[in-house]
Amino acid sequence: MKRRENEGYRTKQKTAVLSLLETHPSTHYSAEEIWMTLRQQGLSIGKATVYRALDQFVEKGLVRRFVSGQDKSCYQYMEETTSDASLHFHLRCSRCGKLYHVRCRQLSALGLHLLSRHGFTVDFAKTTLYGICASCTDDAQN
Numbered sequence: 001m002k003r004r005e006n007e008g009y010r011t012k013q014k015t016a017v018l019s020l021l022e023t024h025p026s027t028h029y030s031a032e033e034i035w036m037t038l039r040q041q042g043l044s045i046g047k048a049t050v051y052r053a054l055d056q057f058v059e060k061g062l063v064r065r066f067v068s069g070q071d072k073s074c075y076q077y078m079e080e081t082t083s084d085a086s087l088h089f090h091l092r093c094s095r096c097g098k099l100y101h102v103r104c105r106q107l108s109a110l111g112l113h114l115l116s117r118h119g120f121t122v123d124f125a126k127t128t129l130y131g132i133c134a135s136c137t138d139d140a141q142n
Contacts (some may be wrong), residue, residue: 013038015046017053021063021077028066028074028099066090066099066128074099089124093133100133 016038021029029037035050054075057063064076089107091100103127107124132140 013043013049014053014056016041016043016045018062018077019052021057021075025077026101028076030074032074034075066121066126087099090128091133092128092130093136094130095132095136098133099128112142 010089017034020034020037021027026142031054032048034054035045035047038045038050052063054063058065058075062078065076066074066076087103091102092098095098111122111124114122
């Protein structure tokens with residue numbers, strides 16, 4: 001709620017979209033999930049309104065868009081303290097599709113190694129590692 005002055009023109013619907021993301025900063029939501037959640041909360045909002053609001057928030061740097069391998073986007077609120085993208089990693093479960101937001105020193109060290117030894121700067125905000133999450137692994141073993 002600190003950066004609201006950067007939003008520009010606000011409607012009740014746009015405010016609700018941003019508030020949902022802002023109150024769950026570690027969660028990645030699809031536009032469909034945002035639309036369904038707000039409708040379940042009793043807000044009259046169209047899908048197109050959600051998409052337009054998300055596009056505006058991404059453009060203003062309030063929200064980050066992530067694109068999965070299936071060309072589906074999900075969105076996350078950009079906390080003011082989340083300015084160092086080298087600490088921001090994503091893990092996607094190949095079974096359930098859940099996207100995990102991770103801060104990890106070992107992965108940061110990998111980024112430093114790639115830069116110092118190979119001259120390659122990784123954009124971890126756009127990098128996703130794929131595998132199987134603990135929940136899906138447990139389900140498969142039972």
